Every structure is written in structure tokens, then in C-alpha cells.
Amino acid sequence: MTNAPEITRTRSDYARHAPDMFRSMLAFSNAAAKGVDPVIAELVKIRASQINRCAYCLDMHIADARKAGESDERIFLLSAWEEVEGRYTEKERAALALTEAVTLLTEGFVPDEVYARAAEHFDEGELARLVAAIVSINAWNRFNVTFRTQPGGAK
Numbered sequence: 001m002t003n004a005p006e007i008t009r010t011r012s013d014y015a016r017h018a019p020d021m022f023r024s025m026l027a028f029s030n031a032a033a034k035g036v037d038p039v040i041a042e043l044v045k046i047r048a049s050q051i052n053r054c055a056y057c058l059d060m061h062i063a064d065a066r067k068a069g070e071s072d073e074r075i076f077l078l079s080a081w082e083e084v085e086g087r088y089t090e091k092e093r094a095a096l097a098l099t100e101a102v103t104l105l106t107e108g109f110v111p112d113e114v115y116a117r118a119a120e121h122f123d124e125g126e127l128a129r130l131v132a133a134i135v136s137i138n139a140w141n142r143f144n145v146t147f148r149t150q151p152g153g154a155k
Contacts, residue, residue, distance in 0.1 A: 011147045025139065032132035035125060038068055040092055043078065044099045044130070045137045050079050051103045052141035059151030061137075091121040095130060102134045 015022040033041055042065040049057035062075055077084050081096050088096065098118040101110040122130055143149070 014143055014147050014149075025136075025143075028132070029136045029140070032129055032136045035129050036133050037091075039065075039070065040095045040130070041133055042068060042070060043074075043088075043092055044095055044134055046075065046078055047081070047096055047099050048103045048134060048137045049141055051100065052138065052145060054141035054144050055151045056144040056149040057137065057141055094118045094121045098130065099134050102131065103138055 042061055045061040046058065046065060049061060065075055066072070074087055077087055078096075081088055081093065094117045097114050098110070101114045118127060118130070
């Protein structure tokens, strides 16, 4: 049993009320995605959205991952990626560890070992874009969780 409040409707359509901000967010997200492996990008978006409990983004990015050919098994196991062997590449695992560190920032910084692990698999340009993609999905999560944006366009 959870103490989460009952969510009955979207609070506001932030995209309609702040279209310039929405377009800027889209531009940032699109720029961040350039050069990031599409599979890794979707895994990162799903994992951050799981942590942030963003139903809207989970719905969207699980659908996008499936359209891109991602397996249900890998999607279902993503919340426990560290516990399973052979399902995710070392590069994907490094990206997921970085996603968790950037998303949570529990220690106030991204640990050196997490950054170094990612730097082993991504060149400096890729790493900058990967971090931007992580920051971007976290921003989208925060908008959609705050405004209670419902998955699948439901109000």
C-alpha cells in the first residue's frame, strides 16, 4: 500500500501555456540526441523516468523503444539492470549507471568511478551528449510529474 495521492487529472497543459519554453525544451532534447545511440537513448529515458516515476514519459519511451526493436525482456528488466547478466552491454550498463548518478545526485555529485566508467565507452563528444540527454529526460520528467501529465493523452 502506498501513501501516494490519488491522481485524477492533468493540472495544466504547460506546452500550450508556455509554448516558447516547450519549443526550447524540444530543441535541447533534439540537440542532445544527435550522436547518441538510439537504443542507449531510449534505455536512459526509460530508466530516468522509472526513477522519477513519470508515467507519461515511461509510456512514451517504452513505446518508442519497442518501435525501435527493443525487446520486452530488456524493457521489463531495466529497473534491475545491475542484477542481470548478459542482457545489457557494458556500454549500456555504463550509460545506465551514469543515468542513475545524474538523476539521483544523492551525494551532490556524480561519483568519479561512474564518470570514468562512462568515459571508457564514450568519447568526449558522445559523453557530453549523453549527459545532455540524461538532463533533458530529467527535465521532461519533472514537468510531466509536476503537471500530472497523463500517459497516452488521457486527461
